[in-house]
Amino acid sequence: MTTSKTIAIIGASGSMGTAISSSLAKTGNYSLLLMSDQTESLPELKSSLEQYHSNTQVHIIDCAKEASWEADIIILATPFQAEKDLAEKIREVATGKIVISIANPLNSTFDGFVTTPDTSAAEELQKLLPNSTVIKAFNTTFAADFAHTVIDGKQVDSFIAGDQETALNTVAELVAGVGFNPIIAGDLKVSRTLENMQLLMIQLGMKYNYNWLAGWKILHN
Amino acid sequence: MYELLIENIRSKVAISEAEEEQLKKYFIPKKYRKRQYLLNGGDICKYFSFVVDGLIRSFTVDDKGHEHVVQFAAEGWWVSDMGSFLEETEAMYHIEAIEDVEVLNLTKPAMEEMLNELPVMERYFRILMQKNIVTLQQRVVADHSLTAEEKYLRLMEIYPKLIHRAPQQQVASYLGITPETLSRIRKQVAEKGD
Ligand SMILES: NC(=O)c1ccc[n+]([C@@H]2O[C@H](COP(=O)([O-])OP(=O)(O)OC[C@H]3O[C@@H](n4cnc5c(N)ncnc54)[C@H](OP(=O)(O)O)[C@@H]3O)[C@@H](O)[C@H]2O)c1
Numbered sequence: 248m249t250t251s252k253t254i255a256i257i258g259a260s261g262s263m264g265t266a267i268s269s270s271l272a273k274t275g276n277y278s279l280l281l282m283s284d285q286t287e288s289l290p291e292l293k294s295s296l297e298q299y300h301s302n303t304q305v306h307i308i309d310c311a312k313e314a315s316w317e318a319d320i321i322i323l324a325t326p327f328q329a330e331k332d333l334a335e336k337i338r339e340v341a342t343g344k345i346v347i348s349i350a351n352p353l354n355s356t357f358d359g360f361v362t363t364p365d366t367s368a369a370e371e372l373q374k375l376l377p378n379s380t381v382i383k384a385f386n387t388t389f390a391a392d393f394a395h396t397v398i399d400g401k402q403v404d405s406f407i408a409g410d411q412e413t414a415l416n417t418v419a420e421l422v423a424g425v426g427f428n429p430i431i432a433g434d435l436k437v438s439r440t441l442e443n444m445q446l447l448m449i450q451l452g453m454k455y456n457y458n459w460l461a462g463w464k465i466l467h468n
Numbered sequence: 469m470y471e472l473l474i475e476n477i478r479s480k481v482a483i484s485e486a487e488e489e490q491l492k493k494y495f496i497p498k499k500y501r502k503r504q505y506l507l508n509g510g511d512i513c514k515y516f517s518f519v520v521d522g523l524i525r526s527f528t529v530d531d532k533g534h535e536h537v538v539q540f541a542a543e544g545w546w547v548s549d550m551g552s553f554l555e556e557t558e559a560m561y562h563i564e565a566i567e568d569v570e571v572l573n574l575t576k577p578a579m580e581e582m583l584n585e586l587p588v589m590e591r592y593f594r595i596l597m598q599k600n601i602v603t604l605q606q607r608v609v610a611d612h613s614l615t616a617e618e619k620y621l622r623l624m625e626i627y628p629k630l631i632h633r634a635p636q637q638q639v640a641s642y643l644g645i646t647p648e649t650l651s652r653i654r655k656q657v658a659e660k661g662d
Contacts, residue, residue: 316570317499339469343496343578378493 251302255280255318257311257325257333260288263349264324266393267385268296268305270425275300281307282314316340320347320417321379327352327361327368334375342378345414348438349385351445357453360446369408369438382409382418383438387445388427389452391460396426403462404428406444408437430465469497472520473572476544480595483588491589494582495572500565506547507563513552515573519545522569523633526561527641537642540566542630546596566634616645620653 258264259281293305308314315337327350348369352362373381384407405427409415422429524541541547552559583590640650
């Protein structure tokens with residue numbers, strides 16, 4: 248028993264929720280709290296997560312507020328459209344905590360965003376949670392990438408944005424722990440670019456049939 | 469969530485409603501499960517924790533692996549490894565939840581910001597620290613000069629609610645006596661009380 252960080256994954260039953268919690272479970276560094284409205288699939292996920300590492304502790308919690316209350320870090324693995332209601336529920340108990348925004352605020356036809364160009368899903372979440380530290384992460388990696396953090400022989404880059412240095416470093420450590428190459432891209436405003444990068448990736452993926460297994464890599468010397 | 473803290477502050481200083489509202493943003497609401505560690509000895513203690521619900525103990529482990537309970541903290545108490553928290557050095561204490569626990573955690577930067585912006589909280593902490601020093605000094609004297617029974621009675625006075633909540637082995641460890649001695653003293657005290 249140590250003071251390992253506790254992470255709440257809200258929307259754990261979804262593609263990203265499952266992918267992120269699996270990757271975190273493998274590190275053995277975190278206690279995980281799985282939250283979803285549809286809890287039927289969670290016991291199975293919990294037992295598979297616990298097999299990844301003997302240090303990994305997993306609990307199922309059926310309430311976003313309770314899960315966030317117990318957590319040190321909160322990951323919203325939910326659609327952008329759900330975040331307003333969720334923020335309302337967790338606002339008070341998320342005070343002083345890192346909240347990771349992974350959302351790409353796609354419209355229903357996947358050819359644009361429901362947000363305006365002068366903002367991003369992450370900035371909107373920060374407005375809803377003024378006493379928390381919102382960090383953008385994991386929005387530029389597909390769910391399938393978590394099981395394949397090396398594609399075509401190259402480690403996939405994973406971009407991070409936020410306004411607070413210690414929180415950025417904490418999230419960078421978490422991103423590196425699951426196998427991606429973390430790149431701190433800039434302040435929270437940079438989320439606009441990061442979200443657009445994934446819009447492009449989705450469009451290209453559909454056009455060229457990347458099969459949802461693709462990622463960004465900066466080539467440099 | 470904040471009622472007990474605010475009640476505690478009001479018992480020491482005069483605080484306005486606006487200030488009560490303002491101070492909430494500095495505290496991280498957090499829950500721990502029974503037997504979870506808030507702090508592992510050797511780590512840097514990041515929090516000064518106010519206990520809203522549940523019971524916590526801080527303890528040291530000696531070279532032989534024996535645990536020594538230093539403090540219990542129940543509702544309305546503060547707990548931390550102050551040296552580690554203030555100086556950012558390795559913690560001497562382990563801090564563990566004995567029951568499921570709800571706390572309000574203050575980080576050092578948040579605490580400093582709060583003290584700057586809310587002078588009333590500086591007054592509150594000064595009074596709190598004064599009381600703590602008095603208690604600590606009495607504890608040091610008690611450790612040397614009181615009999616086991618007197619120490620037990622003193623503990624009953626300071627932590628009246630706690631004595632039946634904490635595992636007896638830990639109460640004995642806090643008093644620096646064996647669990648057998650504790651059970652004998654409890655019997656004696658109960659008989660005297662009859
Ligand atoms: N899929 C990807 O590759 C990918 C990549 C990068 C970023 N993202 C972002 O990740 C987020 C999740 O995407 P996903 O593909 O994982 O979606 P998904 O498979 O549909 O999962 C969505 C999750 O959110 C939960 N949820 C939906 N509405 C909710 C509400 N109103 N309140 C609480 N929970 C709610 C769902 O739980 P219930 O079933 O219990 O409702 C489910 O667990 C999105 O914001 C997306 O933009 C996805």
